[in-house]
Amino acid sequence: MVIETAANHSPMPRHFSLRAKLTANAMVEQAMLDSGEDKLAAQLARTSMQNIGSLAMTTEQLSCMGPNVNACCQAIMAT
Incomplete structure (x- = not known):
């Protein structure tokens, strides 16, 4: 919403000082960056989070292969 507002802002009226215009422009630019x-x-x-979920599913499937694999998979998930 901030980006849309900043992109569609109209020029400031002429009676504002140059400093006020520069300050307002800087505030808009900072809001866009933020x-x-x-x-x-x-x-x-x-x-x-998606990658962790995928790793957890893969680990669960591999852990069924044998006791040695299960310990390795648990170490991977602990890491």
Whole structure:
């Protein structure tokens, strides 16, 4: 939402000072960067959780192969 608002913002009225305009533009740019960082962190967390789930399923399937494999799989999941 911040990115859409920032992308569609209209120019500031002429009666605002240059400093106010620069400050507002800097705030919009920072908000866009913060939003992008938040989305990236969420995507990384989601991908990590999916990978951990996949590893857990694979480990569960491999652990049925024998007692030695089960111990190895448990060590992998503990890591």
